[in-house]
Amino acid sequence: GDSVTQMEGPVTLSEEACLTINCTYTATGYPSLFWYVQYPGEGLQLLLKATKADDKGSNKGFEATYRKETTSFHLEKGSVQVSDSAVYFCALIPSGGSNYKLTFGKGTLLTVNP
């Protein structure tokens, strides 16, 4: 079945450091890929997405590129801020439209210290 594997956290960085959170997936065809963010005490919200190979999603200084050849969708940011402290989830939905279920990774907790 479909699955998403994220790097295990927690990840602790200093402000202005570079961030990479690895995400790889297993799925048939060309799934759509997502990064969701969960700030403390809140629900998840979409951070960025990509729907086909080589697409780059970007938002709030975060980027991720859909790499079909390596089945990866790594999240990157060049300079993190304290306000980026949150849990980040990688997710996919299969292609074709017959499966409505988002498959999530287990989440990566990021803490950014001033």
Add this chain to the structure above:
Amino acid sequence: NAGVTQTPKFRVLKTGQSMTLLCAQDMNHEYMYWYRQDPGMGLRLIHYSVGEGTTAKGEVPDGYNVSRLKKQNFLLGLESAAPSQTSVYFCASSYHVLLPNYEQYFGPGTRLTVT
């Protein structure tokens, strides 16, 4: 535009008690979902609905029931709560998965403790 709202925000139940969690969305979404979030497990889908009057099982449906009598509401019921159902419950809604603007919108969550 409130998005997705959930009621209640917190609840403590004793083993064997029942309760209903209410989810409401004002975005005219066809699809609605119930997830549970447990430490180290990510989010797991309990039940979902692809339209008014329809429901379907997700990954972990046992011990839960759902109803979608109105398009904007999706109810999650626990008939006889167990300590294993202690969790944070999230509702979400979305347009059809094939639409270019597809994303799931999440509510703020309900923290349930079963003692």
